[in-house]
Structures are given as structure tokens and as C-alpha cells.
Amino acid sequence: MFEPMGFDAFGIHSENFALKVGTHPMDLIPSNVKNFTRQLRRIGGMFDWEHSVDTTDPAYYKWTQWIFLQFFKAGLAERKEAPVNWCPSCMTVLANEQVVGGECERCATPVEQRRIAQWFFRITDYAQRLLDNLDHIDWSETTLKAQRNWIGRSTGAQLRFPVVDEAGDETGTHIEVYTTRPDTVFGATYVVLSPEHPLVQSVTEEGMLGHVSDYVEAAAQRDLVARQKTDKTKTGVPTGGFCRNPATGEMIPIWIADYVLMEYGTGAIMAVPGHDSRDFEFAEQFALPIVRVVLGPGDSSETPLEEAYVGPGSLINSGPFNGTDVSESVEVVTAWASEKGWGDARVNFRLHDWCISRQRYWGPPIPIVHCDACGPVAVPESDLPVVLPRVEDFRPDESGISPLARVEAWYRTTCPECGAEARRETDVSDTFLDSGWYFIRYPSTDLDSEPFDSGITSRWLPVDAYIGGNEHAVLHLLYSRFITMVLKDLGHIDFEEPYKTFRAHGLIIADGAKMSKSKGNVIVPDPIIEEFGADTFRTYLMFLGPFEEGGDYRPQGIQGPFGFLHRLWDTVISARTGETDADVERKVHQTIRQVTEQIPDLGYNTAIAAMMECLNVIRAGGRTAVRAEVEPLVVMVAPFAPHMAEELWERLGHAGSIFDGANWPEFDIAKLVETTVNVAIQVNGKLRATISIEKNERESEVIAAARAEENVMRHIEGKEERRVIHVPGRLVNFVVG
RNA sequence: GCCGGGGUGGCGGAAUGGUAGACGCGGCGGCCUCAAAAGCCGCUGUUCGCAAGGACGUGCGGGUUCGAGUCCCGCCCCCGGUACCA
Numbered sequence: 001m002f003e004p005m006g007f008d009a010f011g012i013h014s015e016n017f018a019l020k021v022g023t024h025p026m027d028l029i030p031s032n033v034k035n036f037t038r039q040l041r042r043i044g045g046m047f048d049w050e051h052s053v054d055t056t057d058p059a060y061y062k063w064t065q066w067i068f069l070q071f072f073k074a075g076l077a078e079r080k081e082a083p084v085n086w087c088p089s090c091m092t093v094l095a096n097e098q099v100v101g102g103e104c105e106r107c108a109t110p111v112e113q114r115r116i117a118q119w120f121f122r123i124t125d126y127a128q129r130l131l132d133n134l135d136h137i138d139w140s141e142t143t144l145k146a147q148r149n150w151i152g153r154s155t156g157a158q159l160r161f162p163v164v165d166e167a168g169d170e171t172g173t174h175i176e177v178y179t180t181r182p183d184t185v186f187g188a189t190y191v192v193l194s195p196e197h198p199l200v201q202s203v204t205e206e207g208m209l210g211h212v213s214d215y216v217e218a219a220a221q222r223d224l225v226a227r228q229k230t231d232k233t234k235t236g237v238p239t240g241g242f243c244r245n246p247a248t249g250e251m252i253p254i255w256i257a258d259y260v261l262m263e264y265g266t267g268a269i270m271a272v273p274g275h276d277s278r279d280f281e282f283a284e285q286f287a288l289p290i291v292r293v294v295l296g297p298g299d300s301s302e303t304p305l306e307e308a309y310v311g312p313g314s315l316i317n318s319g320p321f322n323g324t325d326v327s328e329s330v331e332v333v334t335a336w337a338s339e340k341g342w343g344d345a346r347v348n349f350r351l352h353d354w355c356i357s358r359q360r361y362w363g364p365p366i367p368i369v370h371c372d373a374c375g376p377v378a379v380p381e382s383d384l385p386v387v388l389p390r391v392e393d394f395r396p397d398e399s400g401i402s403p404l405a406r407v408e409a410w411y412r413t414t415c416p417e418c419g420a421e422a423r424r425e426t427d428v429s430d431t432f433l434d435s436g437w438y439f440i441r442y443p444s445t446d447l448d449s450e451p452f453d454s455g456i457t458s459r460w461l462p463v464d465a466y467i468g469g470n471e472h473a474v475l476h477l478l479y480s481r482f483i484t485m486v487l488k489d490l491g492h493i494d495f496e497e498p499y500k501t502f503r504a505h506g507l508i509i510a511d512g513a514k515m516s517k518s519k520g521n522v523i524v525p526d527p528i529i530e531e532f533g534a535d536t537f538r539t540y541l542m543f544l545g546p547f548e549e550g551g552d553y554r555p556q557g558i559q560g561p562f563g564f565l566h567r568l569w570d571t572v573i574s575a576r577t578g579e580t581d582a583d584v585e586r587k588v589h590q591t592i593r594q595v596t597e598q599i600p601d602l603g604y605n606t607a608i609a610a611m612m613e614c615l616n617v618i619r620a621g622g623r624t625a626v627r628a629e630v631e632p633l634v635v636m637v638a639p640f641a642p643h644m645a646e647e648l649w650e651r652l653g654h655a656g657s658i659f660d661g662a663n664w665p666e667f668d669i670a671k672l673v674e675t676t677v678n679v680a681i682q683v684n685g686k687l688r689a690t691i692s693i694e695k696n697e698r699e700s701e702v703i704a705a706a707r708a709e710e711n712v713m714r715h716i717e718g719k720e721e722r723r724v725i726h727v728p729g730r731l732v733n734f735v736v737g
Numbered sequence: 738g739c740c741g742g743g744g745u746g747g748c749g750g751a752a753u754g755g756u757a758g759a760c761g762c763g764g765c766g767g768c769c770u771c772a773a774a775a776g777c778c779g780c781u782g783u784u785c786g787c788a789a790g791g792a793c794g795u796g797c798g799g800g801u802u803c804g805a806g807u808c809c810c811g812c813c814c815c816c817g818g819u820a821c822c823a
Contacts, residue, residue, distance in 0.1 A: 142741055149740060150823065179823055192823095234821085264822040271823090277738095278821055350822050439803095468801040470741090470817075507817090514817095541759085543761075544749060549742075552749060560749095606751070609760035616760090622777065680756040685804040687756055711790080725803055731755055735803045 002440045004462060005040060007033050007564035010061075011431035012266025015362035019395065026390055027361050029056050029353060032267035034153050039525055044532045046659075051445045055434035061364035063451035064434050064524040067483065068356075068367055069378050070490055079376060082355055086114040094358040108529040118166065118214045119366060119427070124480045127151055130481055139502040139716065140548070146473040152350025157334045159343040161191055163203055163593035168244075168251055173198060175243055178265030178348055181275065182337060183329035186318040186595035187293035188270035189283070192236065192255045195219035196262040203254050204259070205240025212237055212256055219258045234259050234282045245270075246342040249331075257282065264349055273308065280308040293317050294326060321612045328355040352478060356430040361394035361403035363428030371415035371422040378619040380416050386424070402426040420705055433636060436479045439463050439498055440487075462608050466499040473504060490619035503602060508541065523553055536562045540602035542640055551605075563614050565641055572634060573620060585671055587617040588629050592667040595636045604640075627652065632665035634658070680731040681706045683715040699726050706732040 009029045031344065033054055044619040053060050071077040087093040089109035093116075094139060123130075131151045134144050157181050163173040175191055193200055195216045204212045215237045236257030245252050259278055260269050263277055273290040282289050292305055296313040296658065315324045321364035324332055337343030357366070367379035367387045379386055389410045394403045402428035404411060415422040437451075444452040462484075468476075480498050488496040509519040527539050529566035539561040545551020580588075591614035598607040618625045618633075631652060638645035639660050674695055679702065681689040685697045689709040693702055703724055716736050723735040 144743065146818075149819085154822075156823080177823080181823080259821050261822070266823095269823050276823065278823075281821095348822080387747050427762085473741095473818080509816095527808095546750080554749060557749060559763095561777095570776085605749095606760080609751075612760055619777090678756075679792075681803075682756085685755095685802095688757060714790095724804060725755090727755055731804090733755080733803055 002051075002443065003047055004051040004053075005045065005047040006055070006438055007036065007056045008431065008435045008438070009033070010056050010428075010434055011359060011365045012358075012362075014056075015360060015394070018362070024390070024392065027058075029054070029195055030628070033237075034292055042529060043538055051442050051444060053441055054427040055431070055438065055549045056362075058385045058387050059448070060438075061388075061434065064364050064429065064437070065367040065379070065384050065667040066381060066392065066451055067433065067487075068429060069381060069384075070492070070668070071110060071121055071486060072368070072378050074486070074490055076125070076486060077119055077356075078122065079117050079119055079612070080122070081115045082118050083113040083115050084359070085526075086112045086116075088112055091285060110221075110517065114360075118355050118658050119368075119425075119429075122483070123354045123479070124349060124351055126482055126485055127153070127348075127351050129479065129485060130351075133481070133497055137497055137502070138500060140504045142470065143477065143502060143504055146470075147478055150351065150474045150478065153261055153348070154180050154348050156330070156346060157182035157337065157343050157348040158266065159185060159246065159337060161246060161270065161342075163199075163241065163254070164251060171243070173199065173202060175268050176266045177268045177270045178346060179270055179272075181272065181330065181331040182323070182343060183315065183318075183324075183326065183488060184271065184275045185216075185245070185295050185337070186321075186332065187272040187274045187291045188245050188247070188252065189289045189291055190245055190253045190255055190271045191255050192260045192271055193239075193267050194262040194267040195256055195258055197256075197260075197267045197283040200256060203239050203241035203243075208238065208240035212306075216257055220504075222258075222603075234278070234285055236282065236286065238286075244335070246340070248383065253288075255286075255299075263352060264350070274305050275308050275310055277308040277310070280305075280686060288728075291317060299439050323413075354430075354432075354482070356433055357427040358430055359402040361388075361391060361428070362484065363431065363701070364434065365404065366425040366427055366429050368425040369415055369422045370425060371418060371439055374417045374418055375417055376413055376425070377422070378418050378526045383416070388428070403426070404428070428560070432479045433478055433483075433484075434474055436483045438485075438491070439466075439480075452493075454493070462495045462497060463499045464501065466502045467505055468502065469507070470504040487666070503547045504548060506548055508544070508550050508553050510553045528558070532558055532562050533643070535644045536565055538642075539565065539608060539640040541635075544606045545605060546601040547604050560612075561608070564608075564615065565644060567619065568615055568630075568633065568637065569644060569648065571615065572630045573651065575627045575630050577627055579627050580626045584623075584626075584629055585617055586674070587614050588616075589667040590631060592632055592636070592665045593672060596667065598637070606710055607636075608640065621721040635663050635665055642665065677729045679706070679729065681709055681712050682733040683712060684735060684737065685733060688712050688715055694730065699728070702726060702728075703732055 004533050006679070007029075009025075010031070014025055014029065018028050021028065037049070037052075041049075042455060055061060055064070068077065074367050077409045085110055087094055093114075094111060110390050124704055131148065131153055134147055137144075151701050158174055158176055158178050159182060162170045163175060164170055169455070175193070177191065179185075193203070196219075198214065200216060215235075236255050236259070237257060239254045241254045242251045243254055244250065255271075259282065260267065269279075271279040272293070273279040273288065274292045275294055279537065280290065290305055292299075292301060292303070292309070294313045295303075295316045296300065296309055297314070301311075301316045313326055314473060315321045315326070315329050318324070321333060323327065323334075334345050335341065338345070365388055367384060367386045369377045369379060371377055377484075389404070389407055391403060391407055404424075411426055412419065413422055413424055413425040440452050440457060440461065443456045444450070447453055458691050477499075484493070485496045486497040487493050503514045509515065510523055513521060515522045527536060536558060540558045544553060544557055554708060590612050594610045596605045596612075598604070618629050634652065635658060638649075642659070646658050677695050678690050678692050681685055681691060688711045689706070689708065691705055693705060703726060707716070716734050719736040721734060725731075725733040725735065
């Protein structure tokens with residue numbers, strides 16, 4: 001068993017916090033790490049502190065950079081232009097979360113978008129595999145679902161619409177569209193290009209150029225967040241140009257609209273307003289024709305469309321395909337398009353490539369040197385790490401470039417290939433890259449010469465159990481899986497899924513709301529530990545709600561576990577030797593079974609409740625406990641209250657630690673069995689009495705006893721008895737009337 | 738909008754289709770104590786009733802079943818994620 005703990009402290013949050021408190025992150029992080037470590041030790045966290053990592057330590061990020069280089073050399077890292085949020089007043093790049101209502105969170109200036117060259121990892125190459133493997137890993141169902149949705153595989157077709165001139169003659173240019181409903185192509189009454197689409201200029205009529213470029217420019221002005229808002233009314237402009245619907249042969253107009261995203265599919269769509277709600281909304285607004293090509297149940301080709309119809313039915317107004325059921329129409333029409341040479345079946349993913357560039361200071365420099373002659377060149381592995389220089393003023397400034405680009409002494413270098421003057425990459429990498437591979441480093445933290453030892457790695461990894469927050473359900477876990485797959489393909493490791501089991505824990509909230517400094521409802525552990533002790537605090541955290549859902553931290557509630565541990569202590573200390581009694585013994589064995597079964601299922605709150613119940617039985621009526629009854633409880637409480645359990649274990653006369661060896665109690669099936677059971681007696685499903693009987697009493701006897709109950713008699717008297725239902729050991733139900 | 742997760746006493750929360758409310762907090766009464774704390778015993782869903790006992794009760798409305806918090810259909814509300822993905 002190996003359970004390490006580490007710190008992931010690069011990134012925008014640490015950077016902003018450092019700015020806020022006015023301490024350099026290089027000074028701040030070590031003291032924060034120290035404080036967290038102290039708190040984690042104090043609550044009795046049994047982590048292997050010999051194998052801790054700190055992603056901001058050059059000894060760690062040396063290998064983060066090494067990972068980048070492996071991707072680069074494998075052709076999986078590439079530089080391409082991508083839009084970023086840009087604040088024209090702060091002259092800096094903003095993360096999406098720094099854009100509030102379309103404005104810069106700091107200066108309230110409307111945010112624009114800019115395109116800059118950034119580094120991407122080609123995760124889309126792995127999309128199918130990332131999806132397929134989800135079928136074979138033991139993860140929380142909710143997490144699996146989130147990953148599947150994020151990857152977003154869809155099947156459809158890519159269709160080619162020829163651009164035509166006024167006379168209707170093909171110009172030779174084609175607009176490629178991606179659609180999941182190629183079967184509705186007969187209803188495509190116009191085509192829409194994204195404002196960023198490369199064909200925008202060439203398809204636009206001369207007279208429309210002004211309007212179109214105004215629109216394109218306006219779209220570019222808008223920040224990325226606002227651009228993708230769905231609740232605004234749709235905007236767009238006609239280009240004046242036309243293309244031919246390849247199915248109907250008709251000329252249909254080409255529009256530009258920002259509801260079509262360049263990032264997805266081909267950046268162009270065929271609009272089928274009759275059967276797509278977005279196209280419908282757009283068509284209504286601009287009075288574009290709406291044609292019905294699917295008949296729902298009860299519809300005729302004349303039934304007007306009040307809204308886009310996306311349900312089942314059969315094709316209509318679709319030439320040779322009229323009557324084809326939509327369950328097969330996609331396939332049939334795609335085959336036809338393919339035969340005619342203007343379309344092909346296509347699989348598309350929502351997943352984008354992973355942009356790892358950050359125009360920030362607080363992160364590991366991307367280990368690339370830009371040379372005029374050689375282009376981007378990898379820093380030789382022997383020169384790693386590329387150390388992040390200490391820069392006192394790392395605040396973004398008017399220059400609008402990464403903070404490191406202001407440190408000339410740092411970025412001026414020579415090309416590793418040709419020796420000419422060159423310039424270091426001044427962007428740093430995304431923190432998800434730091435956290436994407438840390439689990440591989442843990443067992444090998446004492447190794448300087450390699451990121452990980454292959455022998456140790458194959459012995460200890462992949463990770464058996466990973467428990468994390470659901471906020472990481474998508475990005476962190478997906479990137480981590482991707483990195484693992486690539487490392488496997490490159491021959492560095494022999495497994496391709498990093499975490500065999502993953503369970504998402506819930507969030508402990510306070511006063512019904514997420515804890516946050518701004519709300520002032522943060523629970524600080526130190527004073528609680530001082531008042532109640534770490535054992536009580538730990539036990540309460542596990543008791544206050546279901547682990548996988550979280551719970552509400554109420555300061556009063558800690559009294560429960562506090563009293564329980566006190567009573568347990570007193571009971572154990574004063575326990576006598578001697579014979580146990582049968583009822584208590586049965587309860588102890590039932591408890592052992594329940595706790596043993598529930599702990600692996602993370603059923604901590606109910607396991608603790610079971611132990612409380614057991615202790616209540618042991619102590620009932622001021623009874624003095626017998627050692628054999630309390631010893632199992634001491635062991636079972638040890639994961640929650642380790643300090644006290646260890647002490648009690650010693651007082652019970654054991655030499656070694658309670659955590660050494662196999663001390664977990666076993667239950668005896670024979671001792672679980674109840675000899676008498678309470679049986680509920682119902683009349684027409686309503687409880688009328690309970691009787692206590694021998695466990696395996698004959699059915700006829702049980703029913704006779706039930707019938708004899710006064711209150712039961714009263715309810716069945718004078719009525720016809722239709723049925724008697726007997727669930728042995730549970731209930732008898734008389735159905736009368 | 739879509740995708741998850743929820744909605745059960747005054748509160749946190751339990752319940753393989755089979756006695757709803759385990760366990761705990763809080764509250765009430767009692768024991769112990771000079772007193773308090775701790776501890777111990779009992780009560781504690783609402784309501785009618787002197788009682789025995791009855792009626793009602795798991796967000797709302799239907800349904801399946803001898804029996805539904807649990808299963809099915811249709812809604813409402815809360816929390817988290819996501820944002821026109823063609």
C-alpha cells in the first residue's frame with residue numbers, strides 16, 4: 001500500500017493569490033506547502049511523505065518539460081493559431097474565467113478576441129481510444145458519462161455544396177458541411193459559414209463585401225464567452241452568393257452567422273430549418289424558406305411547421321427517398337450521396353486539441369527555442385530543466401506579451417541545432433500538464449536521472465484507487481489518460497490507463513453553501529482539532545454525510561462523534577474479562593460484517609453509525625463491557641480515529657501497532673443469526689401489529705399467531721379473506737374486503 | 738436548453754419492492770450532583786383521542802403492485818457541470 005500526497009501549485013490561481021498578498025510565488029508556495037503538510041500530518045493523514053511532489057519544483061517540472069519534448073518529437077505537439085480573450089486596456093490575455101459578462105474582471109473593459117500562435121497537443125488523434133477504453137475501467141458512472149459527453153462522438157456525413165455564380169454555373173469552389181442528419185439534405189434551404197471561415201471573402205458578392213466584413217469584424221470583437229452564449233437572438237448577414245443543393249439541384253443562398261462555430265465540424269453548415277431548431281430560429285428571423293422533409297405521425301406534407309421537427313417519421317419532399325423511415329434514412333441517403341460523389345459518412349468529435357500555452361509567468365517554461373533558420377527546436381533533454389527565472393514584477397503589462405518575453409537575458413539564447421542567435425519560447429505550459437502525469441512520478445521521486453524507474457513503475461502502477469473531486473471529472477482525468485496512452489505508445493510504460501478505479505467524493509459544504517473566503521464560511525481545521533482532537537474531527541467528517549455526495553458541516557454535529565469516541569474510550573478502559581452474552585455477541589458480529597462490507601464501498605457514514613449502535617448495545621442499561629466485545633470495535637474505528645485506537649490497542653495489551661499485521665476482526669456467520677424475529681402484521685398493506693416469533697417457525701403457525709392478534713382480528717372480522725401473503729421473517733399481509 | 742446529482746422530522750442524514758425516519762444533532766422530562774459539566778434512563782414526524790387505538794405523512798399529479806421513499810409516466814423546485822457541437 002502506497003499513498004503519497006503532493007502539491008500542484010503552478011497556475012493562475014497561485015499567481016493571482018501571490019499578487020494579492022504581495023509575496024512572490026517562489027516564496028509563497030513553499031510556506032503554503034509547509035502549512036498544508038503540517039495540517040495533513042496533524043489530522044493523522046498516513047501519507048508517505050518520503051515520496052511527495054511539488055509541481056513547481058524544478059526537480060519535478062524538469063520532467064514535465066521532458067514530457068512535452070516526447071510529445072513534440074512524436075509530432076503530437078504542434079503550433080497553430082487560436083483565438084484568445086484579449087483585454088485592450090490591460091493589454092493582456094485573459095482566461096475564460098477572467099471574463100465576466102463580456103468584460104475584463106479587473107478593469108471592466110469589453111473583451112475582444114485575438115488570434116495568436118499557441119502550442120497544442122493532438123488529443124483528438126486519441127479521441128476514439130479515449131472513448132473506447134471507458135468501457136473497461138472501474139470509474140464512477142457519473143464520471144464516465146461526463147467523459148463520454150466531453151469527447152462527444154457523433155456520426156453523420158460530410159457533404160459538398162458547389163458554389164455557383166449568378167448564371168448558376170459552378171465556380172469550382174465547394175463548401176464542405178458536416179451534418180448528423182444528411183437525410184434531411186432535401187430540406188437544406190441555405191448554407192451558413194462561420195465568420196472565420198476561409199471562404200467568406202470568395203463567396204461574397206461584391207456589393208455585399210462591406211456588410212460582410214463589418215459583420216466579421218464585429219464577431220471578432222466579441223469575446224469568446226459572449227460569442228458562445230446561446231440565449232441571444234441570432235445574427236447574420238447574406239453574402240449575396242449562392243451554392244447548389246446537391247440533392248435538389250436548387251440554388252440556395254450562402255449566409256454568414258456567428259451561431260456557426262469554426263471550431264466544430266467544417267465551420268460551415270447546411271441549414272435545414274424544418275428540422276433543426278437553431279436553423280428554424282434563424283430562418284424565421286431572416287424570412288428564409290422552411291421546407292418540411294420529415295413527416296411525423298399524423299402529419300401530411302401540408303402540415304405547417306410551428307417549430308423544428310426532430311422526432312421520428314418518414315421522409316417527404318425528398319425525391320426518390322419519400323417514405324423512407326428516419327431510422328434508416330441517414331444510412332440510405334449517405335450511401336446515395338457517396339455514390340453520386342458529393343458526400344461521405346463521417347465521424348466527428350466535440351473534443352478539441354489541447355491548448356497547453358499560457359501567456360503567463362507562473363508555470364514551467366515550454367522547452368522550445370525559436371530559431372529563424374531552423375524554426376521551433378526542442379531544448380536538448382540534457383539541458384533540462386529550463387528554469388523559470390525569478391522575476392520580481394511578473395504582472396502582465398502594456399506590452400501584451402508573456403511576462404517572460406520581457407526578460408531578455410533569459411530568452412536570448414542560441415539555437416541548439418545551428419548555434420545561431422535564437423529566442424526561447426516565452427509561454428509557459430498549462431497546469432493540467434503538471435498534474436497529468438504526477439502519479440507516475442510518485443514512486444520514483446528520489447530519481448534524478450530519469451522521470452521514473454521502469455521497474456518500480458511496472459510494479460506499482462497503474463494506480464489501484466484514485467479518489468478525487470468531480471470538478472476533475474473531465475479535464476484533469478482526460479488529459480491524464482491521454483498522456484498515459486502516449487507514454488505507452490512511445491514505449492515508456494506498459495499500461496495505457498492510469499487509474500483502475502476512480503471514485504468521486506462529494507463536497508463538504510457549510511451553511512448550505514460551498515465554502516469560500518468571500519462568503520466567510522470557511523471551516524479552519526486547527527481550532528477544531530485543538531478543541532476536539534484530530535480523531536473526532538476525522539470521524540465527524542466521515543460521519544456527517546455520504547462520502548460520494550458530501551454533506552453539510554454543522555459545528556454542533558461534532559458532538560456526536562465526540563461523545564461516541566469518549567464513550568468508546570471509557571468502555572474499553574473499564575472492560576472486564578469474561579464471558580460475553582449472546583445478544584451482545586450477535587450485535588458485535590453483525591457490526592463487524594456491516595463495517596467490513598461498507599468500508600470498501602465508501603459507506604463510511606453508515607459504518608460509523610453501525611459502530612455507534614453496537615456500542616449502545618454493549619453499554620445498554622449501564623452494562624460493563626467484556627473485552628472480546630470491544631476489541632473488534634477498537635480495530636474498526638482505527639481508520640477513523642487512529643490515534644485513540646492505537647492507544648487503546650496498547651492498553652488492551654498488544655505489543656505492536658494496531659496498523660501492523662492483520663488485526664481486522666472477522667465475523668462468524670453462525671453468530672449472526674437471530675433466533676427470534678419481529679414480524680410485521682398488515683391488513684391490506686397497513687401495519688396493524690408486530691409479533692415476535694421463532695426464526696424458522698412454520699408458516700401456518702406464523703399466520704395463526706398473526707390472526708390471533710387482537711388488533712388484527714378487529715380489522716379482518718366480518719370481511720372476506722382473499723389472500724394471505726407471508727414473507728418469512730418479515731411480514732404477514734391479510735388481503736381482505 | 739442539455740448532461741449529471743438531489744428533494745425524507747426542527748436539523749445532518751438511514752432504509753435488497755416488505756414495520757419510513759437507523760445513527761447523530763437539537764429539544765423535553767428524570768437520575769446523579771451543593772451546583773455545573775460529563776455520564777446514565779425515558780420521550781421526541783403531524784394530527785385526533787382520557788386511553789385502546791385511528792387518520793395523515795418521503796417535492797406535485799397519475800399509474801403498476803397484496804404492499805411504493807424505492808418501479809413506470811407526466812410535471813415542479815434545488816445543487817453542480819456545460820454552453821448554439823450541426
